[in-house]
Structures are given as structure tokens and as C-alpha cells.
Amino acid sequence: MSKNSELQERRVHAVPRGVSNSLAVYTERASNAELWDVEGRRYVDFASGISVLNTGHVHPKVKDAIARQLEKFTHSAFQVTPYESYIALAEALNGLAPGATPKKTIFLTTGAEAVENAIKIARYHTKRSAVIAFSGGYHGRTLGCISLTGKVQPYKAGFGPMLPEMYHLPYPMAYHGVTTEDSLQALELLFKADVDPAALLNQRQLLIVERDARHPEPASARRIHLATPACISDQMTCDPDQPRDRRTTIGVVLRSMLKRASERLRHHVKHEIRPAHAARHKRRHRLQMAPVEQAEVPGRSAGQ
């Protein structure tokens, strides 16, 4: 039995199936873009830790930094006894983040934990609880993240119920026959069927989807941004080639869509639902007030 198959056999017995493996290739060592398995085979590692190894395997600077840190301490929990490197890294990232507003950074252990915290922060700040995600998207494996994830198989099946107020829109993609207009229509339908659009107006911030105005099915639509009213108001001078202005344009489109949907809803309530309700109420009232001998009995006209 080869070393890879031996390890695969041990893995089947020791590790649950919930964490699946793409390949039964067991890593012995790796360097930069290459990886060697336990049988000495060399691979070019295009997977690179699912695209998170931006510096390649065992970058000398990363290795030195880890070695230096191991001489000092491994873990003290920043929440208990903080340390400077946490702050220094936060400052460096804050300096890189775009926009003129002040920035702060929190470090979390996994992508799923970051998504969970993003939901908490958005709900706390906006005082609104509904979250919109795209079908087909993947957001992690915690309960909150699988609720946002737009794939039943293999992530959600058997794990329900999901978190309430998580909504999915079709992701615009030519390959799947979904246009940007389809997605925007689905958004409009969402505000008819599930979410009151009036509750979203006059909020300090509006959740918008970045869309590249130059391309009908943009790759950049994966990213979700918060647009501020200031950003929305300078739409008139926007340059569609600038990412910030593209967000602005979409912010304006969504804002006016929500406004129109809300106005239509109000109009519908005022001119159709309320009059119909009032007429029904009047009929019922007339019936109750009519003398017994004049009251209409179903299937018989009054006085029969």
C-alpha cells in the first residue's frame, strides 16, 4: 500500500466525512508555488490553500517573523493581556483601506467568524435585521454562514432551520442565463413579497451591490458595500470608470428603486386595499344594522 493510501485509510477512520478532501495527496513539504507529497512527488500548487497563500509556501520573511515571535510568546489572548503587534497590524491595514473616513480593524480566526461578525455589526449599526445574499455564493460553515450560503447541497441539507431573515437573489451571470436586470427584478419582488421597503428609507446607510457599469454581467458584483448618503449625493458628477463612483451609481439605482417600490406599495394600500377593506366593512356593518327581516341571507334575497 502506498503512503498516500495508508494515510487515506487512517483518515477515513479518524476524521469525520464532514470535512472533505479534494485529493488523497498528503503533503510532506512545500515551498513557494510547489508542493511535495509523502511519496516524493512534486506538484505545482495551483490551489494554494484555497487561494489564501498570497506569499507562497514558507516565505522566508514569514518564517523569520514566526521564529522571532516563538522566542517571545505564543499566545496571551489579546482580550486578556494585549500586545503591540496586534495594534501595529491593525494600523497598517487601516492605512491601506480606501476612503477618507477613520478605520478600525478586528482580527478573527476564520472567514466564517468574520462573516458572522459582519452580520452582527451590520444589524447592530443599522438596527435592521434582514440580510441579502446571492444564490450560488459560499460564506462558510457556521449556522449563520450556511444560512447566507446560496447552495443547499452540500452545505445546508439536513442542518435546518436556517437563521431567519436571510434572503437570496439570483446572481447575475451570463453562463447561467441570469442578467443583471433579472437580479434587479428579483430584488424588486423581494420588497413586494418579503421585506417592507419603507422600512429601508431614510436610513443612514444603504446596502448596495457593486456593479461594474461597463459590463452587464460583472465579476465585481460579488462584493457588497455600504454606501453613505454623501457618496450617493455626488452621483451627478460620477465617473463610471471609477470603482467608488460605480458603487455610487448602483446606490442611486437601488435607492430610487426602493423609493418607487415603497410609493407603489403606499399607493396600492391607499387606493386599493383600504377602499376594498372599507367597502367590506361597510357592507358587514349594514348587514348587522339591518332589521332582521331585511337582512340578506346567503342564497336568498331579502324579504323572501
Ligand SMILES: Cc1ncc(COP(=O)(O)O)c(C=O)c1O
Ligand atoms: C468567499 C468565502 N467566504 C467565507 C469563507 C469561509 O472561510 P473559513 O473557511 O476561513 O471559515 C470562504 C472559505 O473558503 C470563502 O471562500
